[in-house]
Amino acid sequence: MLRLIPSCLALLGAVTLAAACSSAGEGGRQVQITQGDQGCTPASVQVTPGEKLQLVVENVTGKTYEVEGIDGTQLEEVLVPEGRTRTVGYTVPDQAGTYKVKCYSPGDVSTIIELRAGGGAGGDSQPDTTATGAGPTKQGVTLGEADTTVSVKLADFSVTPDKASVSAGRVKFTAENLSDSLVHELAVLKVKDNGSFDVIGEIEDIPAGDAGSVVLELTAGAYQLACLIVPGEAGSTVDHYTEGMHTDFLVE
Secondary structure (H helix, E strand, O other), X not given: OOOOOOOOEEEEOOOEEEEOOOOOOOOOEEEEEEEEOOXXXXXXXXXXXXXXXXXXXXXXXXXXXXXXXXXXXXXXXXXXXXXXXXXXXXEOOOOOEEEEEEEEOOOOOEEEEEEEEOOOOOOOOOOOOOOOOOOOOOOOEOOOOOOEEEEEEEEOOEEEEOOOEEOOEEEEEEEEEOXXXXXXXXXXXXXXXXXXXXXXXXXXXEOOOOEEEEEEEEOOEEEEEEOOOOOOOOOOOOOOOOOOOEEEEEEO
């Protein structure tokens, strides 16, 4: 996965920020994306295979939104705080197809934006391996040994950790997808004072019967463990969060 953020900040280690601007999409066509309370617009954009784009993402809501590539589109998560605008460079792959970008607020409204290259009416995108630049690891992601481990079972549609709270520090999450057929993911969400969430880290797209892990640096506070897959992502027809795939979690 490639790491992109329009403010050109790269996360070094767990918390250190430094400038690292991306040249991806530089000089390309600007595509305006507006994040509103009812979702994101436009729902589709006609593009050209190989075209360089600058996605100008404006958040006009009172909550944090994210944009990220899904189903093979290599555009890593970008946080767009309430009332802010972020610009992300993206180079469309050379193959014709439909490249999907998820625009969402965790546990709230979501939109799948389709970048349709060369007509793009033929269905799903081809796997996107285009190098589009540098950016940060997800907030909180760290390396090294963990202080504690939390094992999480993902089912249709529930999230069940083996403990409800841990001490602040480096926490390793292991997630097992118990579904017979559905893809799930595990997102670690920190609850903000206004009730919205910051996505601290996630294990994405865990196939049925498979597992994954991530180590995160967590500070004290209220969290949720959740699956944020939405309709149109990973073959899903439902929003996994609203179907009940979330649970409260405490870091002390």
